[in-house]
Amino acid sequence: MMPFYQTSCSSNGSKAEQESQSFSLGAHHQCIATLKGQNSYTSSLVLAGKFLFTGSSDKEICMWEQKALTSTIDASIIDSVIAGKGAVKSLVILADKVFSAHQDHKIRVWRIENHYSDTPNIVHLATLPILRDRAFKFMMPKNHVQIRRHKKSTWVHHVDTVSALALSNDESFLYSVSWDRTLKIWRTTDFKCLESIANAHDDAINALEISVDGDVFTGSADNKIKIWRKGFEEKKHSLGCTLEKHKSGVNALAVGGSSTHPVLYSGACDRSILVWEKDEGGDMLLVGALRGHKKSILCLAVVADLVCSGSEDKTVRVWRGVERCYSCLSVIQGHTGPVKCLTVTSDQQIPSDSTYSYVLYSASLDGETKVWKIFVPFL
Numbered sequence: 001m002m003p004f005y006q007t008s009c010s011s012n013g014s015k016a017e018q019e020s021q022s023f024s025l026g027a028h029h030q031c032i033a034t035l036k037g038q039n040s041y042t043s044s045l046v047l048a049g050k051f052l053f054t055g056s057s058d059k060e061i062c063m064w065e066q067k068a069l070t071s072t073i074d075a076s077i078i079d080s081v082i083a084g085k086g087a088v089k090s091l092v093i094l095a096d097k098v099f100s101a102h103q104d105h106k107i108r109v110w111r112i113e114n115h116y117s118d119t120p121n122i123v124h125l126a127t128l129p130i131l132r133d134r135a136f137k138f139m140m141p142k143n144h145v146q147i148r149r150h151k152k153s154t155w156v157h158h159v160d161t162v163s164a165l166a167l168s169n170d171e172s173f174l175y176s177v178s179w180d181r182t183l184k185i186w187r188t189t190d191f192k193c194l195e196s197i198a199n200a201h202d203d204a205i206n207a208l209e210i211s212v213d214g215d216v217f218t219g220s221a222d223n224k225i226k227i228w229r230k231g232f233e234e235k236k237h238s239l240g241c242t243l244e245k246h247k248s249g250v251n252a253l254a255v256g257g258s259s260t261h262p263v264l265y266s267g268a269c270d271r272s273i274l275v276w277e278k279d280e281g282g283d284m285l286l287v288g289a290l291r292g293h294k295k296s297i298l299c300l301a302v303v304a305d306l307v308c309s310g311s312e313d314k315t316v317r318v319w320r321g322v323e324r325c326y327s328c329l330s331v332i333q334g335h336t337g338p339v340k341c342l343t344v345t346s347d348q349q350i351p352s353d354s355t356y357s358y359v360l361y362s363a364s365l366d367g368e369t370k371v372w373k374i375f376v377p378f379l
Contacts, residue, residue, distance in 0.1 A: 027318065027329035029360075033069050033371040042363035044100075045343045048093040051078070051112075051120075052343075052361065054369060055088025061100060061110070063122060069371050070347075070359055079121045083108050090165045092174070094188055097125065099174055101162035107176055109191060129156040130191050156193040158182065164208035166216075177218055179204035183228065185237070195236055200226065207253040211262040213278075215240065219250030225266055225276075227284065245286050246270055254300035256307065263321075265307055267297025273309055273319075275326070287324050292317055292331075301342040303358055306376065310339030316362050318374060329376060337366030347373065354378060 035042075035054070044055035052064040062080040086103025093099075098110040107128035114120045133156050153159050160180035167174055167188070174186040181204065185195040200218060207219035216228040216237065225243040230236065248269035257263035257277075264276040264284065275288035295312035302308070306329075307319040316332040316339055340363050347357035355375045363369040 027374065027376050029318075029330055029332055029372050029374045031334055031370050032373050035064070035069070035369040035371070036367065041337070041340060041365045041367050042369045043087045043340060044089060044091045045341050045361050045363055045369070046091040046093055046098075047343055047345055047361075048098070048112075053091050053093070053098060054363070055091050055100060057087040059084050059086060059088060059102070061088055061091070061098070061122065063112075063120065066359075069361075070373075078119075081110070081122045081124070083124070086161075089161060089163050092165045092167055094167060094171055094174075097188075098122065099165055101165045101176060103161045105158045105160060105162060105178070105180075107158075107162055107165070107174075107186070126191050128186060128191055129154075129193050133191075133193055155196045155198070156184075158184065160204070163204070163206050166208045166210045168210060169212060169214060175208060175210065175216060177205040177208045179206075181205060181220075183208075183216070183218055183237075197228070197237060200228075203249070206249065206251050207266075209253040209255045209264070211255050211264070212259045213262060215262075217253050217255070217264060219253045219266055219268075221249035223248055223250065223268070225250055225253070225264075241283065243276065243284055243286075245274055246272070248296075251296060251298050252300040252309075254302045254307065256302035256305075265300050265302065267300050267309060269296040271295060271297065271311075273297055273300065273307070275321070275324075277324075288321075288326055290317075290319055290326055290328075292328055295338075298338060298340055299342045301344045301360075303344045303346060304356070306344070306358065306374075308342050308344050308360060310342045310362060310364075312338040314338060314364070316342065316360070316372075318360075318376075320376065322379065330374065332360075332362070332372060334370060335362065335364035335366050335368065337364045339364050344374075 040058040042054045043057045046053050054062045063078045084102040084104040090101035096112045100108045109126040111123045111125045158178040162178045176184045183197040183200040201220035203222035205220045209217045219225050223246050227240040228237045229240040246268040250268045252267040254265045267273045273290040276284045277287050293311040299310040309317045314335050318330040344360045358374045360372040
């Protein structure tokens, strides 16, 4: 069995001690912008080329220009739309389309028009399930499923908050998960729902990721991570295995590593980030645990050999893994509420002779989305 590693980062210590630890490791960070364009908190973030898209808890989707956020130019919203009811829980990008998951049980599709002009805008394209799908399934009783004691719905519908979205590696399929405990697969060309896995978990599904080799990972409030696979000639997904090392609900998943060596990171209410790797037989093995946050892990983001984690403890931690040995490079403080979502990318500017630089976006329940520059020393 593979060895189990635990980070050397302490979960205790004052702010000064944490900053001293970060400095001693050679990594440092600075806040370069704070966004306050939305009336409530940001519940989802995604980068798309030169744009940053943010989804809010009050149903607003906003488009920002990345260049303005990482320079001295005053940042302002390029365009925004109001969609559905409740929070925008997840956003994914496919070419000129934006898919958004909503608290009102819907998935919406948007087109970015005038993409290369100075005034691009967001236009509503479709709402999933589409009308043709709904009408056809409704006419046939075999497509109806029991959702409550005296209520039925067709299997193409989510009947609770859609919590996360992900695209297949070839971008042919959109995956969605929901607090209704289902996993659904949609075709991205015509938005048809192809498959629905009922009771995929025993409780609400909070997180979804797809690895480079096609494995579909779902994380749930039932403390479990499940891996779903579809063989080359198979029409439906089936359960590959279940990972049960977390002691409380799983809130976040992120995939890193390489095409030949994928790594899964999972964050939960038990304050830990677990590191999983695939062995030669295709099984996922627990190989590490990153501990240091004082409260629940709410979000994760991966770039290169860095893992960024946001927590209910109001901090963001930046971790680096080298041959399964992880260390905490930086503890980022600045938010006054739990950190709800993250996204991170390599800095487009020319790197220095001694450090890599990255741009990290963090959104908190304090209503602020902050933009950070992170400088990491060469190994």
